[in-house]
Amino acid sequence: MATESYKDTLLPLLLEASVLSFGTYTLKSGRVSPYFFTSSLLHTSTLLGALARSYASVLTSPPFSLLLGKDEAGSDSKVPYSPQFDILFGPAYKGIPLSAIVTRELEFSGKQFAGVSYAFNRKEAKDHGEGGTIVGAPLKGKRVVILDDVMTAGTAMREAVSIIKAQGGIVVGVVLLLTRQERVSDSEPRSAMKVAEDELGIPVRAVLKFEDLIEAIEAGQLQGAGPEQLEQMKIYREKYGSIGKGLVAAYLSRPNNTVIAGVRDLQHPTSVSLQSLPKDPSSSLIVVKIDSLSETDALDAVAKLESKHDVDNLDVVVANAGISAIWPAVAEAKPSDMIDHYRVNAVGITLLFQAVLPLLKKSSSNKNITPKFVTLGTIAGSIAAQETVPVPNAAYGPSKAAMNWITKKIHLEHPYLIAFPLSPGFVDTDMGKAGAKFFGMGPEVLITLDESINGMTKVIDSATRETASGKNLTYEGKEDPY
Ligand SMILES: O=P(O)(O)OC[C@H]1O[C@H](OP(=O)(O)OP(=O)(O)O)[C@H](O)[C@@H]1O
Numbered sequence: 001m002a003t004e005s006y007k008d009t010l011l012p013l014l015l016e017a018s019v020l021s022f023g024t025y026t027l028k029s030g031r032v033s034p035y036f037f038t039s040s041l042l043h044t045s046t047l048l049g050a051l052a053r054s055y056a057s058v059l060t061s062p063p064f065s066l067l068l069g070k071d072e073a074g075s076d077s078k079v080p081y082s083p084q085f086d087i088l089f090g091p092a093y094k095g096i097p098l099s100a101i102v103t104r105e106l107e108f109s110g111k112q113f114a115g116v117s118y119a120f121n122r123k124e125a126k127d128h129g130e131g132g133t134i135v136g137a138p139l140k141g142k143r144v145v146i147l148d149d150v151m152t153a154g155t156a157m158r159e160a161v162s163i164i165k166a167q168g169g170i171v172v173g174v175v176l177l178l179t180r181q182e183r184v185s186d187s188e189p190r191s192a193m194k195v196a197e198d199e200l201g202i203p204v205r206a207v208l209k210f211e212d213l214i215e216a217i218e219a220g221q222l223q224g225a226g227p228e229q230l231e232q233m234k235i236y237r238e239k240y241g242s243i244g245k246g247l248v249a250a251y252l253s254r255p256n257n258t259v260i261a262g263v264r265d266l267q268h269p270t271s272v273s274l275q276s277l278p279k280d281p282s283s284s285l286i287v288v289k290i291d292s293l294s295e296t297d298a299l300d301a302v303a304k305l306e307s308k309h310d311v312d313n314l315d316v317v318v319a320n321a322g323i324s325a326i327w328p329a330v331a332e333a334k335p336s337d338m339i340d341h342y343r344v345n346a347v348g349i350t351l352l353f354q355a356v357l358p359l360l361k362k363s364s365s366n367k368n369i370t371p372k373f374v375t376l377g378t379i380a381g382s383i384a385a386q387e388t389v390p391v392p393n394a395a396y397g398p399s400k401a402a403m404n405w406i407t408k409k410i411h412l413e414h415p416y417l418i419a420f421p422l423s424p425g426f427v428d429t430d431m432g433k434a435g436a437k438f439f440g441m442g443p444e445v446l447i448t449l450d451e452s453i454n455g456m457t458k459v460i461d462s463a464t465r466e467t468a469s470g471k472n473l474t475y476e477g478k479e480d481p482y
């Protein structure tokens, strides 16, 4: 994936240029951060070149650029994609040089990018000469991508969106150098990036993210950053980090839902932070401990739901716990790895099903609805697709094939239930990217977390015994072979 390889070449350069510093910094949002990313230190020709190429690699790939028609592709075309934007907009001040150097860089990607322009705003309106607040290409009626260096709480991006809209431009995306992966505010615990994607319905991509910085420090790649700085960054992450538990958030945002989240460790900050997810006033969240490796956790959780929370029926259960840790060929697979995957992905799912079955049955008999038991599918678990996905996978693959078998058998053994594996697709996260690359698939298969969650909830909502149960479905509602 283009973004990925640029991350690998860019990060060492940035660290060498000391763009990351440690101390006490007050941010635009007023937050006091133990680290600061100073993109203006990237002022040499070499660094500007690397920077421009990394932004350009994102902009010349989907979803910002899409496949060309045959006659559009010229012989000089370095990339097979055509831009879906007209103007790169850099919010003042640090976005200004970015918009210019990246526009220049796009020329090297082929003639289809020749018409792309740049524009930026002035922080103070100019009252002489040409006047106004916008410099560069007029925005009216144009498709605009915002380029900025860092996103923290997303204020700069929201300001840029309103400036562009006021000029009649259409914002179609945002590309950043670094997302600090912070929440918008205490009452909005989703990341600024996710909120922008949700509310503006546009793609927001970053070449680097906070987690990459943490990884670089942990790998000892950063001079001057040791255990103390790492600890400070992790404390800061607990304070301002975002929450991305997509399915829990999606069901909580709907009315009249009691959402039950199973977590391995109730005290883990991510588990605690689930409580701050926004919810519809008529919905509530219960967090219970379920470790898939435990033979009693799921039963204990159900007993607690009944005795403490008055929950005696369940309409939908999504069994999404799973591990995918190692990908050996059959000749190299270690028994311990095979067993670990089987225990979580097949036995853990079965134990959960056994524990929730009485509550699913009650939903069926008391409420006369057809309850749903959904497992998380993957093409890696398909025997029929082995020729098209020829990669070593002898621990995860067979454990998911077993899970598919168990899910289909649940469908056959319980005619009052809807049971099916549902594949979430390759979400554009490090794990999703690695997964897609591993299965020999290009960046075009990557989707946003939102697309995945929206697709999955839609498939679950509309599933019936006839249309879905016993089938191996994807988030798009398509059928994969078993
Ligand atoms: O996501 P946010 O919380 O808005 O923070 C990030 C913004 O803050 C910084 O700009 P700043 O306005 O400080 O100014 P500059 O570009 O003029 O240095 C940075 O360059 C981003 O634009």
Ligand SMILES: O=C(O)c1cc(=O)[nH]c(=O)[nH]1
Residues within 6 Å of the ligand: 026, 027, 028, 029, 035, 036, 037, 038, 039, 150, 151, 152, 153
């Ligand atoms: O949030 C900000 O203001 C901010 C954070 C950061 O790391 N770098 C920056 O330039 N601004």
